[in-house]
Amino acid sequence: MEDMQAYSSLYKKELLEGVLPFWMKHSPDKENGGYFTCLGQYGEVFDRDKFLWLQGRQVWTFSMLYDKLGPNEAWKEMAMLGADFLEKHGRDASGNWYFSLTSKGEPLVQPYNIFSDCFAAMGFAALYKISKEQKHADLALTTFENILKRKDNSKGIYNKAYPGTRPLRNFSLPMILCNLSLEMEHILGSEQIEIFAPQVIHDVMEVFYHQESGLILENVAPDGSFVDCFEGRVLNPGHAIESMWFILDLATRMQDKNLQQKAVEIMLQTLEYGWDKQYGGIFYFMDIKGHPPQQLEWDQKLWWVHVEALVALAKGYAATGDERCAAWFGKVHDYTWRKFKDASYGEWFGYLNRKGEVLLPLKGGKWKGCFHIPRALFQVATTLGELPQIEAENNSQIKKSIA
Amino acid sequence: MEDMQAYSSLYKKELLEGVLPFWMKHSPDKENGGYFTCLGQYGEVFDRDKFLWLQGRQVWTFSMLYDKLGPNEAWKEMAMLGADFLEKHGRDASGNWYFSLTSKGEPLVQPYNIFSDCFAAMGFAALYKISKEQKHADLALTTFENILKRKDNSKGIYNKAYPGTRPLRNFSLPMILCNLSLEMEHILGSEQIEIFAPQVIHDVMEVFYHQESGLILENVAPDGSFVDCFEGRVLNPGHAIESMWFILDLATRMQDKNLQQKAVEIMLQTLEYGWDKQYGGIFYFMDIKGHPPQQLEWDQKLWWVHVEALVALAKGYAATGDERCAAWFGKVHDYTWRKFKDASYGEWFGYLNRKGEVLLPLKGGKWKGCFHIPRALFQVATTLGELPQIEAENNSQIKKSIA
Numbered sequence: 001m002e003d004m005q006a007y008s009s010l011y012k013k014e015l016l017e018g019v020l021p022f023w024m025k026h027s028p029d030k031e032n033g034g035y036f037t038c039l040g041q042y043g044e045v046f047d048r049d050k051f052l053w054l055q056g057r058q059v060w061t062f063s064m065l066y067d068k069l070g071p072n073e074a075w076k077e078m079a080m081l082g083a084d085f086l087e088k089h090g091r092d093a094s095g096n097w098y099f100s101l102t103s104k105g106e107p108l109v110q111p112y113n114i115f116s117d118c119f120a121a122m123g124f125a126a127l128y129k130i131s132k133e134q135k136h137a138d139l140a141l142t143t144f145e146n147i148l149k150r151k152d153n154s155k156g157i158y159n160k161a162y163p164g165t166r167p168l169r170n171f172s173l174p175m176i177l178c179n180l181s182l183e184m185e186h187i188l189g190s191e192q193i194e195i196f197a198p199q200v201i202h203d204v205m206e207v208f209y210h211q212e213s214g215l216i217l218e219n220v221a222p223d224g225s226f227v228d229c230f231e232g233r234v235l236n237p238g239h240a241i242e243s244m245w246f247i248l249d250l251a252t253r254m255q256d257k258n259l260q261q262k263a264v265e266i267m268l269q270t271l272e273y274g275w276d277k278q279y280g281g282i283f284y285f286m287d288i289k290g291h292p293p294q295q296l297e298w299d300q301k302l303w304w305v306h307v308e309a310l311v312a313l314a315k316g317y318a319a320t321g322d323e324r325c326a327a328w329f330g331k332v333h334d335y336t337w338r339k340f341k342d343a344s345y346g347e348w349f350g351y352l353n354r355k356g357e358v359l360l361p362l363k364g365g366k367w368k369g370c371f372h373i374p375r376a377l378f379q380v381a382t383t384l385g386e387l388p389q390i391e392a393e394n395n396s397q398i399k400k401s402i403a
Numbered sequence: 404m405e406d407m408q409a410y411s412s413l414y415k416k417e418l419l420e421g422v423l424p425f426w427m428k429h430s431p432d433k434e435n436g437g438y439f440t441c442l443g444q445y446g447e448v449f450d451r452d453k454f455l456w457l458q459g460r461q462v463w464t465f466s467m468l469y470d471k472l473g474p475n476e477a478w479k480e481m482a483m484l485g486a487d488f489l490e491k492h493g494r495d496a497s498g499n500w501y502f503s504l505t506s507k508g509e510p511l512v513q514p515y516n517i518f519s520d521c522f523a524a525m526g527f528a529a530l531y532k533i534s535k536e537q538k539h540a541d542l543a544l545t546t547f548e549n550i551l552k553r554k555d556n557s558k559g560i561y562n563k564a565y566p567g568t569r570p571l572r573n574f575s576l577p578m579i580l581c582n583l584s585l586e587m588e589h590i591l592g593s594e595q596i597e598i599f600a601p602q603v604i605h606d607v608m609e610v611f612y613h614q615e616s617g618l619i620l621e622n623v624a625p626d627g628s629f630v631d632c633f634e635g636r637v638l639n640p641g642h643a644i645e646s647m648w649f650i651l652d653l654a655t656r657m658q659d660k661n662l663q664q665k666a667v668e669i670m671l672q673t674l675e676y677g678w679d680k681q682y683g684g685i686f687y688f689m690d691i692k693g694h695p696p697q698q699l700e701w702d703q704k705l706w707w708v709h710v711e712a713l714v715a716l717a718k719g720y721a722a723t724g725d726e727r728c729a730a731w732f733g734k735v736h737d738y739t740w741r742k743f744k745d746a747s748y749g750e751w752f753g754y755l756n757r758k759g760e761v762l763l764p765l766k767g768g769k770w771k772g773c774f775h776i777p778r779a780l781f782q783v784a785t786t787l788g789e790l791p792q793i794e795a796e797n798n799s800q801i802k803k804s805i806a
């Protein structure tokens with residue numbers, strides 16, 4: 001247990017000294033508002049477009065840090081810089097969030113992607129905690145309601161599937177809703193969460209869970225059954241592992257020990273399956289039948305996959321005291337810190353090839369922003385820092401086994 | 404020159420003995436019609452969905468071979484197997500070609516992708532040459548007319564770009580039309596080609612050609628100017644090189660020596676730029692400003708890029724006698740045959756990592772079918788096999804320089 005606690009200060013130090021200064025320095029667009037996220041190894045802005053996923057997520061990160069780590073006014077200003085830009089430019093006439101904008105805020109790509117909405121809701125919900133401005137709560141709430149309205153056909157007119165031939169449900173939205181519901185609890189109210197949580201838990205742990213393999217599928221038939229096609233066969237170990245810490249948070253919130261245990265088992269099973277035995281690291285995509293996946297980037301090692309696994313393992317350990325979580329944490333920690341962290345110029349690399357060599361030297365891009373790394377560093381630092389307290393709540397048998 | 408000719412028989416032998424038997428044996432769906440294209444290393448069918456690009460292309464390949472290499476009835480049957488399936492199941496009510504179907508022919512993915520139409524037109528046009536059935540010519544022609552109608556907004560309702568903010572033209576369609584127009588000449592008539600060709604040549608050689616770098620851009624502003632965004636910066640060396648042999652074919656058809664020379668210069672410039680100096684092979688995607696491309700597969704080595712480069716170099720050499728083409732041909736030939744060809748089980752691998760190791764062991768999939776490899780083997784064998792004859796047409800100065 002003491003070993004695990006020792007990681008806490010390391011993660012907090014990296015958050016405050018290695019990662020946040022990079023974004024504070026390089027990402028603000030002081031001219032137009034919002035953030036630059038396409039940042040090269042040294043922080044240079046190599047593209048000025050604004051991708052809504054990353055704008056909303058960065059609002060969330062700085063709001064959350066202000067809320068949890070203390071009132072640093074620069075963090076609040078940073079959150080407001082993105083929020084004001086989003087409020088002004090982010091939505092179409094129906095309140096759907098665009099996918100991307102120019103640096104000045106002109107719409108570039110239509111709202112075909114509901115995750116723009118998810119991360120906008122998440123950002124404004126967190127901001128409301130520190131701004132106390134009603135308009136921020138309202139924006140989060142109307143966006144959340146719109147997500148629920150769109151959720152059964154989230155791509156809308158951009159859906160290219162021919163209706164009826166092979167209906168599939170995708171894992172991403174149920175997964176995000178597990179996290180978003182808790183992020184919205186102060187706005188939605190506890191009663192709403194208690195109605196909502198069992199539904200999303202059911203989706204993740206029953207519908208997308210594949211009994212036979214013990215793994216989570218990315219796409220299933222509406223009844224949850226396996227479909228033997230590229231989409232049906234694909235596994236995304238990072239998604240599955242990340243979702244297990246969302247489930248652990250819900251299980252803690254619902255005080256459900258069985259659910260905690262089940263989430264830990266799926267997480268460990270996925271890690272065993274997704275770990276690259278030859279070169280280390282977790283694969284990006286796999287095919288459950290061992291066929292060639294359609295994703296050419298299948299064997300790459302991505303930052304978010306690895307840091308989300310660290311969060312999941314820390315939370316799994318805190319919840320259950322399972323020593324397998326501690327052992328895996330050490331293994332993933334060693335790989336991740338050695339390969340992804342850029343000791344010279346701050347922040348972490350995002351994309352490695354199978355062998356763990358840097359594939360793209362960027363620190364941020366169209367999909368990597370100020371989110372997974374700082375959130376994971378914060379989550380691990382906090383989870384492991386609070387271990388004795390969590391520990392005291394566990395029963396004495398578990399205590400003995402992890403002593 | 405004799406060195407170059409020696410390749411001809413090697414390419415023809417590989418076509419007839421290494422590649423065609425693999426597709427003849429493993430790809431026919433005798434139950435439903437059409438072809439299986441998702442074939443593992445040994446030819447095993449790992450997915451049964453039917454992707455229209457590849458169905459149309461395989462109809463083309465076997466029709467073309469029957470037409471050019473002699474009346475092998477098995478080839479004609481193979482072409483008809485796909486054509487009948489396509490005719491029966493391939494189109495929506497407006498005559499647009501779906502992107503994919505189930506093995507039985509039920510529509511899976513809507514006609515969002517105009518290249519399904521391009522390859523259907525190409526397939527039926529080639530088939531008409533050997534079947535002489537009017538319905539095949541009619542299908543090719545109505546499809547071609549539909550492509551021209553859709554060409555300025557080929558994605559139609561599936562276009563996610565917000566209108567007006569940053570209009571971009573994409574290179575793929577003009578490029579394909581260079582090839583398709585010649586493939587359709589026996590149906591469209593020579594006069595039509597003489598009107599059409601200068602337009603598509605202008606698109607490729609003026610609009611998408613980037614003067615400053617001597618390279619072809621994938622996306623440009625409507626006036627052909629450079630746009631500094633991910634799409635505007637991306638280079639696809641394989642596309643650019645392949646398009647140069649389409650241009651060479653048009654230049655030969657139009658008897659335009661200057662155009663031949665210009666195409667060879669662009670081809671060689673692209674090879675110099677796109678060749679991986681460290682590990683060999685041609686990169687899949689690059690950024691013209693040297694920034695990280697958004698395509699995670701940017702450094703992979705793909706079969707079609709390499710075999711299309713061989714065709715372009717063979718044709719470039721035949722057209723101009725430029726020794727640089729011969730030297731590059733040897734270099735690309737060595738890499739390609741050593742890395743892609745599967746000497747044990749027939750056909751060629753499609754996807755290698757940067758270092759030239761097999762990334763996916765498949766011989767066919769969602770994007771790789773019976774097309775680029777056999778077409779390239781045929782084109783190189785024919786082009787280099789006819790060298791003396793071509794040579795005789797060249798002026799004596801070039802003759803001397805390549806002696």
